[in-house]
Each structure stands twice: as structure tokens, then as C-alpha cells.
Amino acid sequence: MQIVRTLPELRAALAGRGRPAFVPTMGNLHDGHIALVRQARPLGDVLVSSIFVNRLQFLPHEDFDSYPRTWDADCAKLEAAGCDIVFAPREGDLYPEPQTFKIQPDPALADILEGHFRPGFFTGVCTVVMKLFSAVFFASGGGTAVFGKKDYQQLMVIRRMVQQFALPVDIVAGNTERAADGLALSSRNGYLSPEQRAAAVQLSQALHALAQAASAPDAAPLAALEQQAMEQLAQQGWAPNYLTVRQRDDLQAPQGPAAPGTLVALGAARLGGTRLIDNLEF
Incomplete structure (x- = not known):
């Protein structure tokens, strides 16, 4: 399994390897994430997962600084699940300058429910996902990305973004993984x-x-x-x-x-x- 940090390194690693299957994450991986990785494995020629805690989708009072970062355990789980490339950019790699251009999703879909209680959340999500898609699918011209149904509204917003921008990315939904008592893994x-x-x-x-x-x-x-x-x-x-x-x-x-x-x-x-x-x- 190859670990890359920068966009040029990622594009070099993907060159000539066909269409990627991609699973974006913020790390601190659990069995729900790994189920998505395994689901993605047969959907592309090379399997990529990203680990990046995206500051843009956290409100000022939320847990960006304390969000669990479990790098060694995450890499071990991804390697065991068959991941080929881990893209783990530092903040300066993905945002080398202030991200003043942002994706503003449709308010009818993004300003309700989660978007109502977390204003700006889906703008941050869409902006980082668009940037990750640009990085992962640049060389191949397209591929597949897998998102979990546990974040249901996020899945809907990403699907709509891909549709409206005519992105060459197939969005595949993964079912929510649960503990034995029914609690959704998170x-x-x-x-x-x-x-x-x-x-x-x-x-x-x-x-x-x-x-x-x-x-x-x-x-x-x-x-x-x-x-x-x-x-x-x-x-x-x-x-x-x-x-x-x-x-x-x-x-x-x-x-x-x-x-x-x-x-x-x-x-x-x-x-x-x-x-x-x-x-x-x-």
C-alpha cells in the first residue's frame, strides 16, 4: 500500500493505472469505513482512500481540534482491506492558499436538517469533495466513489453536485454498518x-x-x-x-x-x- 501526501504525488501514483475506486474519509476508521473500502475494491482498477480532517466543514464551536486522529491504526485497517493508495494530504497540501472559491449547494437540499443545525456544513463538504475528486480522477477522466448511507443527506448532496456539474464519477451508496444492538457505527x-x-x-x-x-x-x-x-x-x-x-x-x-x-x-x-x-x- 502506497501513502502519498501531495497532489503531484497522487497523480503520479495513479498514472497509467486505469479508473480509480475512491473512498474519502476523515480517518479514525471503524468497520463502517472498512465495509465501504471492501465494497469499492471491485469497482475500479486501483483503490484509493483519503484521510483528511476537513476544517471547512466544522463550525467554530465544533470538534475539529479534538477529532480523533488514529493514523497507524487507520493505515493498518486500510491495508488489510486491500487499499492500494492512501491519500493523506496535510492542510497546506490541499489548501495551499485560503479556499476562497467554494461550492455552494442547493439550499433546498443543503440548508435543511443537518444544514439547518450546522450552517455551512455542506459547503465545506462539497468543496473538499470536489477538490478530492479533481485530485483522484484527474488522470483517468473518471471513476467510482463510495459514500455511506449513514450520512444520508451528505450522500444526496454529493449525488446532486455530481449530476449538476456533469462530473464523470459514479456515486455508489454503502449501507450503514451497525453494532449488535443496532447503533450506527460512527x-x-x-x-x-x-x-x-x-x-x-x-x-x-x-x-x-x-x-x-x-x-x-x-x-x-x-x-x-x-x-x-x-x-x-x-x-x-x-x-x-x-x-x-x-x-x-x-x-x-x-x-x-x-x-x-x-x-x-x-x-x-x-x-x-x-x-x-x-x-x-x-
């Missing part, structure tokens, strides 16, 4: 105390209950079901941002009855000092 799960970790599954349970209630033939109005789900989670000691049901294709609220297989329940809530997100398609 790098931020490591912030939880043992007591909080035991309680963390309550978020996915709340989404299951919300989806089941919304699917009932005699379902109450959706707004009432969402409010009830928020209140019940708050009673368990959480500080919820949202628990909601949306259309999968545009993340807007459904207008009237929806066909099975077209909706997704999404939630974000803080447990102690840790903010967790999850979703459930139904």
Missing part, C-alpha cells in the same frame, strides 16, 4: 461514556418507531408523530435536533400518502456532549 461513538453507549441505541429505536407509526394505515398526522418522537427521546435524556420523515429523492416532507420504499426517517440528537445522527429507509 467515529463520534468513541466520545460516549459506557452509560451513554448503552443508551445510544435509543436513537435508532426512535427512528424505527417513527417509521412504523408513519406506515400505519390509520397513521396520525406526520407532524404529530414527529413531535411525539422528539418528546419521547427528550424524556430519555437526549437533546434532539430533529426526528422526521422525508421523501428519499429530495428530502422534502411528503405531501399526502407515499408509496412503500420511498421514505426515510432521519434523526439527529445530542446525548451528553456527543451529537449522533442516524436514518432508516422504509
Whole structure:
């Protein structure tokens, strides 16, 4: 496995090796990341994963400085999963000057849900992903990138960006990996105390209950079901941002009855000092 730091090194490493399959990460890798890497393995001629904690997608009060960096363990996991190249730029390599040109995603998709509670988040995500795509796919003229469904809105935003800019990149979704009790795997799960970790599954349970209630033939109005789900989670000691049901294709609220297989329940809530997100398609 080759480790490269700069864009010229990456492009030299990729020259003549066909179409890449790419998995971008911020490191602190867990089994969910590795599942994406394994999924990507047969989708290209050379497998690339990036490790870069992107300052642009953190708000000033968020955990950029304390975000876990586990370089040696990450490299060992990637090598075991069959990764060919790890692109691990330093901040000055990816942003050699202030990044004043940025990607502004469609507010209808990016300023709701996560974008409402984390203003500017998706601008930072889109900007770094566009730059990473430029670096990884420059020599080949295109390839495949794999993103997890656990960050559902992010997946939707990236897909829309690729579509609107006609980028030669196929976006493939990877299913959310879960612990035995149903908790979605996340790098931020490591912030939880043992007591909080035991309680963390309550978020996915709340989404299951919300989806089941919304699917009932005699379902109450959706707004009432969402409010009830928020209140019940708050009673368990959480500080919820949202628990909601949306259309999968545009993340807007459904207008009237929806066909099975077209909706997704999404939630974000803080447990102690840790903010967790999850979703459930139904």
C-alpha cells in the first residue's frame, strides 16, 4: 500500500493505472469505513482512500481540534482491506492558499436538517469533495466513489453536485454498518461514556418507531408523530435536533400518502456532549 501526501504525488501514483475506486474519509476508521473500502475494491482498477480532517466543514464551536486522529491504526485497517493508495494530504497540501472559491449547494437540499443545525456544513463538504475528486480522477477522466448511507443527506448532496456539474464519477451508496444492538457505527461513538453507549441505541429505536407509526394505515398526522418522537427521546435524556420523515429523492416532507420504499426517517440528537445522527429507509 502506497501513502502519498501531495497532489503531484497522487497523480503520479495513479498514472497509467486505469479508473480509480475512491473512498474519502476523515480517518479514525471503524468497520463502517472498512465495509465501504471492501465494497469499492471491485469497482475500479486501483483503490484509493483519503484521510483528511476537513476544517471547512466544522463550525467554530465544533470538534475539529479534538477529532480523533488514529493514523497507524487507520493505515493498518486500510491495508488489510486491500487499499492500494492512501491519500493523506496535510492542510497546506490541499489548501495551499485560503479556499476562497467554494461550492455552494442547493439550499433546498443543503440548508435543511443537518444544514439547518450546522450552517455551512455542506459547503465545506462539497468543496473538499470536489477538490478530492479533481485530485483522484484527474488522470483517468473518471471513476467510482463510495459514500455511506449513514450520512444520508451528505450522500444526496454529493449525488446532486455530481449530476449538476456533469462530473464523470459514479456515486455508489454503502449501507450503514451497525453494532449488535443496532447503533450506527460512527467515529463520534468513541466520545460516549459506557452509560451513554448503552443508551445510544435509543436513537435508532426512535427512528424505527417513527417509521412504523408513519406506515400505519390509520397513521396520525406526520407532524404529530414527529413531535411525539422528539418528546419521547427528550424524556430519555437526549437533546434532539430533529426526528422526521422525508421523501428519499429530495428530502422534502411528503405531501399526502407515499408509496412503500420511498421514505426515510432521519434523526439527529445530542446525548451528553456527543451529537449522533442516524436514518432508516422504509
